[in-house]
Amino acid sequence: MPQPKYRKIVILGYRSVGKSSLTIQFVEGQFVDSYDPTIENTFTTTLSLNGQEFHLQLVDTAGQDEYSIFPQSYSMDIHGYVLVYSVTSNKSFEVVQVIHDKLLDMVGKVQVPIVLVGNKKDLHMERVVRFDEGKGMADSWKAVFMESSAKENQTTVDVFRQIIVEIEKADGNVPQVRRGCQVM
Numbered sequence: 469m470p471q472p473k474y475r476k477i478v479i480l481g482y483r484s485v486g487k488s489s490l491t492i493q494f495v496e497g498q499f500v501d502s503y504d505p506t507i508e509n510t511f512t513t514t515l516s517l518n519g520q521e522f523h524l525q526l527v528d529t530a531g532q533d534e535y536s537i538f539p540q541s542y543s544m545d546i547h548g549y550v551l552v553y554s555v556t557s558n559k560s561f562e563v564v565q566v567i568h569d570k571l572l573d574m575v576g577k578v579q580v581p582i583v584l585v586g587n588k589k590d591l592h593m594e595r596v597v598r599f600d601e602g603k604g605m606a607d608s609w610k611a612v613f614m615e616s617s618a619k620e621n622q623t624t625v626d627v628f629r630q631i632i633v634e635i636e637k638a639d640g641n642v643p644q645v646r647r648g649c650q651v652m
């Protein structure tokens with residue numbers, strides 16, 4: 469068994485899009501219905517992917533808007549980013565683009581491992597951002613796109629597995645495609 473890898477991931481997005489809910493669903497396997505605005509919380513957990521164990525530090529940040537100053541601590545020693553908007557909020561979709569641009573300015577790289585997440589996909593009647601709009605934004609960033617619901621465990625696990633895959637790719641550990649399935 470190879471040595472565990474330590475990876476730090478920051479979760480960013482507008483207020484109330486479900487950053488804490490996604491993180492808590494992934495780490496604790498439960499959905500929290502109440503809304504308690506976050507200042508900043510760090511969660512730790514482990515994830516095993518293709519025989520490699522990852523020790524994860526997940527930084528759940530306070531909701532940002534277009535005027536928020538991007539803290540420098542979110543650009544140093546971070547391996548990857550989960551950028552979240554809510555499919556029920558156009559404002560959160562606009563803000564996530566601004567956050568992305570500030571993030572790239574701050575880290576000073578053209579590309580960093582990012583997964584763009586359109587959360588609250590279970591709220592069908594309240595949806596205002598289409599899947600293809602989210603996908604289009606992620607494509608323009610050369611990032612991965614997913615929609616999720618923090619009510620479902622599997623979609624949240626997929627989000628965090630995917631950011632690990634992106635971090636591995638950026639490290640040069642490109643998954644090989646064999647017989648139609650991906651092997652890292």
Ligand SMILES: Nc1nc2c(ncn2[C@@H]2O[C@H](COP(=O)(O)OP(=O)(O)OP(=O)(O)O)[C@@H](O)[C@H]2O)c(=O)[nH]1
Pocket residue numbers: 481482483484485486487488489490500501502503504505506507529530531532587588589590591616617618619
């Ligand atoms: N239906 C539904 N509700 C969600 C989902 N994710 C989060 N919520 C609800 O949305 C509200 C805000 O969720 P939070 O996880 O606190 O959002 P946040 O982005 O961490 O908020 P800030 O701390 O203000 O940045 C809560 O009432 C959650 O229960 C989801 O996927 N589906």
